[in-house]
Amino acid sequence: MSLMSEEGLRVDGRRWDELRPIKIEVGVLKNADGSAYIEFGKNKIIVAVYGPKEAHPKHIALPDRCVLRCRYHMQPFSVDERKNPAPSRREIEISKITREALEPALILEDYPRTVIDVFIEVLQSDGGSRCAGITAASVALADAGINMRDLVAACAAGKVGGRIVLDINDEEDKTGEADMPVAYLPNLKQISLLQLDGKLTLDEYRSCLDLAIRGCMSVYSLQRDALMRRYFASEVDV
Amino acid sequence: MREFRKYVLPGDVIVENNPHVKPSMNVVKIDDRIHATRVGIAEVSQNTVKVIPLSGIYIPRVGDFVIGKIIDYSSLAWTVDINSCFMGYLLAQEVFGREFTPSRDELTSKFNLGDVVACRIVNFDRTRDPLLTVADKDLGKIGDGELVRISPTRVPRLIGKRGSMIQMIEQLTRCKVIVGQNGVIVVSGDRDARSIVVKAIMLIDEEMHTGNITQRVKELLGGAYQ
DSSP: OOSBOTTSOBTTSOOTTOOOOEEEEEOOOSSSSEEEEEEETTEEEEEEEEEEEEOSSGGGOOSSSOEEEEEEEEOTTSSSSOOOSSOOHHHHHHHHHHHHHHGGGBOGGGSTTEEEEEEEEEEEOOSOHHHHHHHHHHHHHHHTTOOBSSOOEEEEEEEETTEEEESOOHHHHHHSSEEEEEEEETTTTEEEEEOOEEOOOHHHHHHHHHHHHHHHHHHHHHHHHHHHHHHHTTOOOO | OOOEEEEEOTTOEEEESOTTOEEOTTEEEETTEEEEOSSEEEEEOSSEEEEEESSOOBOOOTTOEEEEEEEEEOSSEEEEEOSBSSOEEEEHHHHHOTTOOTTTOOGGGTOOTTOEEEEEEEEEETTEEEEEEOOSTTOEEOOSOEEEEOOGGGHHHHHOGGGHHHHHHHHHHTOEEEEOTTSEEEEESOHHHHHHHHHHHHHHHHHTTSSOHHHHHHHHHHHHTO
């Protein structure tokens, strides 16, 4: 099966530079200090943030800054066949890269001796759930009122059917040639996550990265809209 | 510098290329730009930029009046939950005075587990937990009342300009309302009046950002007393 039609459309009918439909909602959980829900194509992810709070056990606390803990977890029903709920090798890796993608945006030095917990629960999974998770986690952290230098927007790009395309979905990820998730700090213009699975020439690599950053900027404007809706309702700028 | 207010999200650039403006609360200076670090309302005045946050937990500041609950004690100090990520410590010496000796004085004779105390933060920095005192008027154990928790970011709105909102609530209901900067509130007074005050406080907590909140609180309180 071809992943790119003759008219240049992809398996789900998108053009090469088109994102899947994205919906972000802020403050969906009452018990969490901050929360967000994201639909990124067929991905459905809920994120809860707790903290900053006292570190337990005490020895994990750092004297000069806050400890950020992230857990990326897929629900057993999030995929076609039941997934074992125990954390897999892949989930442990994504938890780690999520933490590392968010850390540069947070001002952790403002909360010494404390812990911030970020829980990312994937309810339904499609390709690109790590990017969707990071995007929602950053919104949830802003909702929790944690000091941040910038939001973090994440989006993948890759190579499918010989072309560089934006926002790889599950099918393209499995059968395509390359997948490059990128997390980006839009105001500081810094990259906080860059992974690449597959092979690209130098030129392809450059255009793929540029495209991913463009995707991040589109995601960023949706993050802004969601937060503005939550906090400033229908009010216009004063 | 022109003064203005504006809604901001973390990372938003508030001021660019202006060496005369100093960063104040909830902003960070990166290169020549001043970015917001919270969701809130940015206020730019003559020479400072600050953001009034709309979400977040309570971070202690020296001089703050807070309401806390005794959750533990040792032979030298009480541990007080002040609704923050840091535990407050109330030294026995602060309460018993200079002659305090752990062998003679029993801490539970003054405050017991579960007691609610009004205190002031005397010392706090990033290397130590907040130190509390009860040695001032209006400080000490709170006998009775209803405990309400709201987001600490709503406290300035609940108090109002020069205490206007809280005075209005107290006058209309004849209740006594003690507001801690940490978002813990004790309402005491007549039982029916108390529940209305709690409702009004919850209204402010949930809908602070919507317009004419003063009017709506007045209607809520006025409606119950006519």
